[in-house]
Amino acid sequence: MENYVVLLRGINVGKAHQLKMSDLKKILEMLGFQSVKTVLRSGNAVMKGAPQDVNLIATKIEEKLKTIVDFPIPVIVITGETFIQNLEKCSLFKAELQEQKEILIVYKKSAFVTSELVNFNFPNEQWEMIKNCLVIQIYGNQLSSPLLKQLTPYLKKEQATIRNWRTVTKLSGLLIELKT
Numbered sequence: 001m002e003n004y005v006v007l008l009r010g011i012n013v014g015k016a017h018q019l020k021m022s023d024l025k026k027i028l029e030m031l032g033f034q035s036v037k038t039v040l041r042s043g044n045a046v047m048k049g050a051p052q053d054v055n056l057i058a059t060k061i062e063e064k065l066k067t068i069v070d071f072p073i074p075v076i077v078i079t080g081e082t083f084i085q086n087l088e089k090c091s092l093f094k095a096e097l098q099e100q101k102e103i104l105i106v107y108k109k110s111a112f113v114t115s116e117l118v119n120f121n122f123p124n125e126q127w128e129m130i131k132n133c134l135v136i137q138i139y140g141n142q143l144s145s146p147l148l149k150q151l152t153p154y155l156k157k158e159q160a161t162i163r164n165w166r167t168v169t170k171l172s173g174l175l176i177e178l179k180t
Contacts, residue, residue, distance in 0.1 A: 003046065005078045005171055006077050010161075019043065019068075019069060021040070030064065033047040039167065044163070046178060086131065090130060090133075102164065107160065107161055112129045125139055
């Protein structure tokens with residue numbers, strides 16, 4: 001059995017694009033996954049299942065979601081092992097987080113390419129790339145971050161989603177529980 005992390009993009013933000021986590025859990029179980037756990041209303045889940053291609057799993061979930069909602073929901077699936085390894089490799093997680101700074105993790109289906117990101121540099125904000133994961137440390141909040149403002153158009157054309165440090169920590173804890 002393989003552990004997986006499921007990240008849905010753009011749901012339960014305001015009143016638009018609502019999806020109950022109980023519905024997400026049912027869909028994942030209908031697709032044959034076990035030990036499914038969702039995180040609040042965030043569109044995040046962990047689960048166990050037979051080893052298979054993560055992009056194929058994401059496509060299956062997207063297709064099933066279309067049967068219960070009338071809007072597209074992009075899905076990114078990462079193996080639990082890759083998810084944890086990315087966190088362990090990241091030097092930004094090991095540094096002490098200073099006041100007014102926040103760590104965000106951007107995931108996308110395909111790997112990031114360094115040459116696409118060379119111009120994304122700002123004082124007090126930094127980023128680190130690890131395969132299909134981009135870890136960014138911003139100063140202040142997300143709405144005022146110059147790095148995020150510059151990254152946003154790039155991320156919109158990619159199939160990407162952002163998670164904050166608290167959510168990633170919660171998901172990694174759930175992955176550890178799945179192993180026991």
